[in-house]
Amino acid sequence: MPLKFELCPGRMIGGSNPCFIIAEIGQNHQGDIEIAKKMIKMAKDCGADCAKFQKSELDHKFNKQALERPYTSKHSWGKTYGEHKRHLEFSHEQYRELQKYAKEVGIFFTASGMDEMAVEFLHGLKVPFFKVGSGDTNNFPLLEKTAKKGRPMVVSSGMQSMDTMRRVYQTVKEHNKNFTILQCTSAYPLEAEDVNLRVIAEYQKEFPDIPIGYSGHESGISISVAAVALGAKVIERHVTLDKTWKGSDHAASLEPAELTELVRSIRLVERALGTGVKTMLPCEKPCHDKLGKSIVAKVHIPKKTVLTLDMLAVKVAEPKGVPPEDIFTLVGKTLIEDTEEDESITPDVVDSYGKKAKC
Structure with a gap:
């Protein structure tokens, strides 16, 4: 500096x-x-x-x-x-x-x-x-x-x-x-x-x-x-x-x-x-709320299903669900509640969401 x-x-x-x-x-x-x-x-x-x-x-x-x-x-x-x-x-x-x-x-x-x-x-x-x-x-x-x-x-x-x-x-x-x-x-x-x-x-x-x-x-x-x-x-x-x-x-x-x-x-x-730190700023929240996308179920997914990529899609959804950048993190995790087709996949319905998968 x-x-x-x-x-x-x-x-x-x-x-x-x-x-x-x-x-x-x-x-x-x-x-x-x-x-x-x-x-x-x-x-x-x-x-x-x-x-x-x-x-x-x-x-x-x-x-x-x-x-x-x-x-x-x-x-x-x-x-x-x-x-x-x-x-x-x-x-x-x-x-x-x-x-x-x-x-x-x-x-x-x-x-x-x-x-x-x-x-x-x-x-x-x-x-x-x-x-x-x-x-x-x-x-x-x-x-x-x-x-x-x-x-x-x-x-x-x-x-x-x-x-x-x-x-x-x-x-x-x-x-x-x-x-x-x-x-x-x-x-x-x-x-x-x-x-x-x-x-x-x-x-x-x-x-x-x-x-x-x-x-x-x-x-x-x-x-x-x-x-x-x-x-x-x-x-x-x-x-x-x-x-x-x-x-x-x-x-x-x-x-x-x-x-x-x-x-x-x-x-x-x-x-x-600015600061040089890249992050979503408070001023961007209205745009994110309107246009930000989430992961949704491409098909009906029964409870206890192990998720695969072909079960998932990315759309503007209500309510907001898991963000698109985490789609590959969801693969291999287990759904703990039934989720209907086109329904948002929220963090609370995915077992161990937020934990990194072991390579």
């Missing part, structure tokens, strides 16, 4: 606990803190468990040349990549304001630490768990430092091989037992043929002592719901207020109505997964 642990205060994941749903706001807030707050409230109203952002200390994440390169994309917020990223990056004080707002709204708040200094800041902010994005999953110095902080971790696996993910598992496990790995393909938007949901099952076999989840960038909700049916214990999806807004992540994000439907569908699937 996969390990379960407390990802956020009072919120367990893994085992039979409900799937933890992360609304990834990322940088879809357009660099506007009021829009960010609206998105936090939207995530809460739609039923998500956590609103998540992306935090970078730009001079630690990028080198000087990367920040100074021209950025002419239609999604750009500046002439250089550095200007673009600075427009979208909230300050430490703004993060504290967002965290406070999330607490007021009643939703968990965290962010991906996109470099080591961002991890330090988030640790000081006392976020409930760290998210390691796919771009840092093979960044083993950052991974190890993050694991040593002692907070639960969610690790995406986009762009990685299984060999790398085995190293990731061993690296984190050495310092921190409370973590989950998410199957992820880093494409925006993601085509169905590249999702590779079967990796969830492979991760469950490779890492049986941790919960496995899914981070999706596809359009719609069907694939994410299917991931839950396959056993994903965490679902992360990008969210937006408007898919037409400037920004490369919006096309792969869910608008409020879609996020609401995703949460509803996940909770429905969780109810449908």
